[in-house]
Amino acid sequence: MTQGAQAQRDPFVLDIRSLGRRPGTMEEIHRTVVAPNRIGVEMIAIPADSDVDLDLRLESVSEGVLVTGTVSGETEGQCVRCLEPVDGTVTVFLTELYAYPDSETEQTTDSEDIHRIVDDRIDLEQAVIDAVALELPMSPLCSEDCAGLCSECGVRLAVAEPGHSHEIIDPRWAKLADKLGSLEQKESQDSDSGERGSA
Numbered sequence: 001m002t003q004g005a006q007a008q009r010d011p012f013v014l015d016i017r018s019l020g021r022r023p024g025t026m027e028e029i030h031r032t033v034v035a036p037n038r039i040g041v042e043m044i045a046i047p048a049d050s051d052v053d054l055d056l057r058l059e060s061v062s063e064g065v066l067v068t069g070t071v072s073g074e075t076e077g078q079c080v081r082c083l084e085p086v087d088g089t090v091t092v093f094l095t096e097l098y099a100y101p102d103s104e105t106e107q108t109t110d111s112e113d114i115h116r117i118v119d120d121r122i123d124l125e126q127a128v129i130d131a132v133a134l135e136l137p138m139s140p141l142c143s144e145d146c147a148g149l150c151s152e153c154g155v156r157l158a159v160a161e162p163g164h165s166h167e168i169i170d171p172r173w174a175k176l177a178d179k180l181g182s183l184e185q186k187e188s189q190d191s192d193s194g195e196r197g198s199a
């Protein structure tokens with residue numbers, strides 16, 4: 001398989017053989033890859049099949065490879081108040097150590113707490129997913145003061161007429177209001193007739 005095809009399939013997997021396991025050796029990676037999956041949180045994310053820019057430095061250290069740098073991409077989301085599209089970019093800064101399989105770090109650290117080098121490769125995907133999820137807002141807004149939607153009719157208040165409001169009562173209440181109205185009328189008729197009767 002060519003390197004290109006490999007990169008296409010696993011864009012966040014980096015080959016570290018060129019570092020040769022010599023502490024102090026460095027390699028820079030400036031590459032645009034295509035996100036194989038959506039990366040983000042429920043309301044906003046880097047969509048699948050969109051570009052992700054990697055600007056990373058790989059540095060060989062005694063325990064493994066230290067990855068530092070930025071990962072960025074364009075995001076698509078929805079305003080939690082008005083549901084209008086919210087576009088933007090997200091940039092995360094990574095500082096991740098990937099340990100050699102036989103290093104002391106690898107042997108003394110819980111498996112969940114450490115990234116590993118497997119077959120001379122490091123897989124950045126989980127680190128990118130975690131960092132992007134932390135960076136993106138859980139409740140994205142189209143603007144800080146988004147007024148949201150009218151709770152009665154669902155119109156976006158930003159485009160509704162000023163002072164948008166509703167005189168009309170909800171149809172379910174309208175029926176009840178009719179009933180109450182006719183009851184009141186009946187009562188007043190009753191009391192009218194009662195008064196007349198006693199008079």
Ligand SMILES: [Zn+2]
Pocket residue numbers: 079080081082083084141142143146147148
């Ligand atoms: Zn909004």
Ligand SMILES: [Zn+2]
Pocket residue numbers: 150151152153154155164165166
């Ligand atoms: Zn309304």
